[in-house]
Amino acid sequence: MVREEKIAPSILSADFARLGEEVAKVELAGADMIHFDVMDGHFVPNLSIGIPVMESLRKVTRLPLDAHLMIENPELYVDMFVKAGASSVSVHAEVCKDIAAMAKRLHDLGARASIGINPETDVQRVLPFAEHLDMILIMSVHPGFGGQQFIPEALEKLRIVRRELDRRGLKVDIEIDGGVKLSNIAEVKAAGANVFVSGSGIFGQGDYNTIMHKMRDLIARTPIKD
Ligand code: DX5
Ligand code: ZN
Numbered sequence: 001m002v003r004e005e006k007i008a009p010s011i012l013s014a015d016f017a018r019l020g021e022e023v024a025k026v027e028l029a030g031a032d033m034i035h036f037d038v039m040d041g042h043f044v045p046n047l048s049i050g051i052p053v054m055e056s057l058r059k060v061t062r063l064p065l066d067a068h069l070m071i072e073n074p075e076l077y078v079d080m081f082v083k084a085g086a087s088s089v090s091v092h093a094e095v096c097k098d099i100a101a102m103a104k105r106l107h108d109l110g111a112r113a114s115i116g117i118n119p120e121t122d123v124q125r126v127l128p129f130a131e132h133l134d135m136i137l138i139m140s141v142h143p144g145f146g147g148q149q150f151i152p153e154a155l156e157k158l159r160i161v162r163r164e165l166d167r168r169g170l171k172v173d174i175e176i177d178g179g180v181k182l183s184n185i186a187e188v189k190a191a192g193a194n195v196f197v198s199g200s201g202i203f204g205q206g207d208y209n210t211i212m213h214k215m216r217d218l219i220a221r222t223p224i225k226d
Helices: 016-028 051-058 078-084 099-109 127-132 153-167 185-191 208-221
Strands: 006-009 034-039 065-070 086-092 112-117 135-139 173-177 195-198
Touching (some): 006 034, 006 208, 016 051, 051 065, 065 078, 078 086, 078 099, 099 112, 112 173, 127 153, 135 153, 185 195, 185 208
Parallel strands (some): 034 065, 086 112, 112 135, 135 173
C-alpha cells in the first residue's frame, strides 16, 4: 500500500517570539503540514499553546495545521480547534471514550480524524477502529516535552500497525511523533511511518532547508522493510 510521505515540523521547538517567521521558513523548505502540540497540564505534565495561537497561524500559512491534542476531555475542545483552522485532529486513545463517535464528529466538522497512542498503550486500543480513521499517531516519546530520545520499541508498533492496515487494505496515514531526526528518519520510514513529525530535529538546527531536503531524500530512498 503506497502512502504519501509527509514531513510535519512540530512548532513546539520553534522560537515562539517569531512563530510566523519560523513557520514561513519551514513552509519554504517544503514542509507538508505544521504539527501543533496542545498540552493541558493534566494529560501531560506541561502546558503549551491553544486556540488563539492556532487562529493566528491559520492566517499566515497555507499549510494544513495538524492539531495534536494532549488533553483530557478532548470532546469539549475539538470543535474549537477545527473552527480555529485545524485540518487534522489527533485525540489520544487513552482519554477518548468512543473512538468511532469522535471520528464521525471530526468528519462532520470537516477535519481529518486521527487517534494517538502513548508509548505504553497497546496498538490494539486503536486498530479495531482503523476503518473510521484517516491517521494513527504513534508516540515515540512520553508526550509532554520536545527534545526527548526516540523510544526504539515504537518501531515494532509501526510495523504491526502498517502490516495490519495493509492486510485490511486501509490507506490510513501512520504518523510517528517524538525524537525523530535526520539520524533515525530512515529507520522510522523502513518500519512503515509515512507522516514524520520532527520538532527539535528541525527548529533551532540552522538551515531548515538543508535539513528537510536531507530528510526527504532519506525517506524517498528507504524502502519499507518487512
Ligand atoms: C511531544 C510532542 C511532540 C514533540 C516532538 O509531547 O507531541 O510533537 O514536539 O518534538 P521532538 O521532535 O523534539 O521530539
Ligand atoms: Zn505531537
